[in-house]
Amino acid sequence: MTSPEHTMVGILGAMALGLHTRFDWPVIAFAAVVSNVPDLDGLPLLYDMNLFESGHRVWCHNLLVIVATSALLGWTQFRFSWIQKIAAQLAKYLPSDVNLIPPSRPAQPANTPIPMTYWMLVGIGFQCLHLCCDMVVSGGRGLSDWQVKPFWPFLQTEYVYPLIPWGDIGPTVIMMAGIIGIA
């Protein structure tokens, strides 16, 4: 899966779970961001193909790093509210009639803090969902299956269940239709 697809999985998954009705919009944005964190190990693609081949779907696609990054992102979001700050910065570059930050519903006042453990659990849950998506969307069209090692570096056991070939447009179209529907 590519970054836009992982982002849509985060948004749609969080909304399907009703997180926006319980905890308001920053949780949806947070889920969209953390859904992409495992693919940070794909950054060597920009400068070293060999490093990319050995590290992608390994270094950040495992439970150890998922828990560590979820704790870090969850704590910083709880402490500094970086989702809201980034949204406020982005809003400066949009037309004034575009409301990037929707008003909080009366039942969810903006000053009701979301517990730090909740942010961390959202991070862990949606990063684990990322691993599941990668296992299902894999191989096909002459490409070999690309296994995921969720227990690396402790265990080298690899998992893959290639149901959808990599690059298939189907999931993108379905999820995009969902995003347009929500919009």
Ligand SMILES: [Zn+2]
């Ligand atoms: Zn991935």
